[in-house]
Amino acid sequence: MTDHTLSQAEYDAITDAAAHWCMRLHATDCTAEERLAFEQWRDAHPLHAFEYEAMLEIWDVAGDLPRPESAVPAVRLRPATPWRTFGIAAAVCALALPLAAYTGWNLGWLPNAYQHFEATDNVRQVTLSDGSQVELNLGSELTFSNYKDQRRVTLKKGEVFFSVSHDTQHPFIVKAADGRIRVTGTQFNVWMYEDQVRVNLIEGSVLVTSNGALPGEGSRLEPAMQARYRHGDFTPQISQTSANDHSLAWRSGKLVLDDLTLTDALPLINRYLNKPVMIADHSTGSIRLGGIYNIKELNNLVASLPKVLPVYLTRNKDGNPVLNSIPQQTPKS
Known part of the structure; x- marks a missing residue:
């Protein structure tokens, strides 16, 4: 079970590792064992993949940057030797290391906070780094990433009650199965089992879409309304909740x-x-x-x-x- 916001030192260490792997995977002498080790590192934590993708962007951009002749000699287009690849990679990564975190955050590529929560045998209450309150039902799991332009939750399994801190500039988006729920500040419950999702709105308003890949903002819910969807649904099914609705009984x-x-x-x-x-x-x-x-x-x-x-x-x-x-x-x- 993990409940951890990365420190600056930990974040810098991930950036450093991403720069190393960016260098090695572009080297002509990169071995199959190294590539396997990279895949294991990349899959060990979501931020590893995020940071590596940002490093690739910087690598590609750096290849097109103009270099004054007085400062950097021109590089002829010829097969790169290992030491030449290492030198170019080291130069790019030296540039990337101090900029990657700032650039990734500033462009909305990388979060400045990442949290992972699970509830196994007991209902669990947690506070996200943005101040939102979250209650997890038994057997539930989610991740939270705070980006410059949005707050993003991925519900991996189970059921969660959200009390979202209000911030109109940073919408709160919950990904559940194929769909998503978008809010700025409200209270709502999300239940998920396999590909079935049910959203119950308690306070405020939310936009629900059954397929995040489809255009449009989705269907709007008002308090005492419910949305249901599952894999393949073009739009969610919207209904009023009854006066004796018991969907939140799990909290007791x-x-x-x-x-x-x-x-x-x-x-x-x-x-x-x-x-x-x-x-x-x-x-x-x-x-x-x-x-x-x-x-x-x-x-x-x-x-x-x-x-x-x-x-x-x-x-x-x-x-x-x-x-x-x-x-x-x-x-x-």
């Missing part, structure tokens, strides 16, 4: 199922389970389930379902529990 440690079909109830349950429950067929999915449950005890609910519903449990080849409806006997005439 509860899951409320209000007479839902198993098709609708299982995604809400499965988000808390290591092995999601499957449905055998459509008739099983149409069986309805209600009740109030402790979110820490939902594994016990699965085992008890045959006691309260006309179903029985089997296992598929992957070990997932499968709910099967009990056939209804036709009365004899």
Whole structure:
């Protein structure tokens, strides 16, 4: 579990490493082992990839910079020897090191703060570096990056309640599955399971799009409205939330199922389970389930379902529990 805002020394160390890898990968004597080591370094932390991409931009731009003849001798276009590549790379990276962080931030390429949060066995409350308050449900994970022109959250899994600090100059954008939620300051809840996303607005307003690659700002939500989308949806489905909406019951440690079909109830349950429950067929999915449950005890609910519903449990080849409806006997005439 990580809850860490990078210090200036740590940030500078990443910039230094990015400059080193930029130099080595452009060298003619770069080995396959080095390239593998670079990939491992790049994938170890999101900022590694961000910083390396910024370094590549500086590398490319530096190649086009005019050089006064009195200061820097002209370089003939000929195959570069390792020492020549090293010298050019060192010169570019020497220029890049003091400028990379500033340039990356100033152009909106790199964040000046990065945070990663997870909640495993307990609901967790955290404060982002911009002052926003965030509450993570069990089994939830997100990252936060603060850029010059925006604040960006990536919800990797789970459910989160946001109370966003108001800043009209720096919109707050949450990426969830294929879509995004854009605000400047408000309170809202985002639930995600696999490719399904549900956004509930409590206060303020948000813009929701089901596909971040599509043009346009998205659909606007007002308080007491909800947006749903999943992979492939062109636009989110918008609806009013009912007066007895229980979507925020998790903040009190509860899951409320209000007479839902198993098709609708299982995604809400499965988000808390290591092995999601499957449905055998459509008739099983149409069986309805209600009740109030402790979110820490939902594994016990699965085992008890045959006691309260006309179903029985089997296992598929992957070990997932499968709910099967009990056939209804036709009365004899």
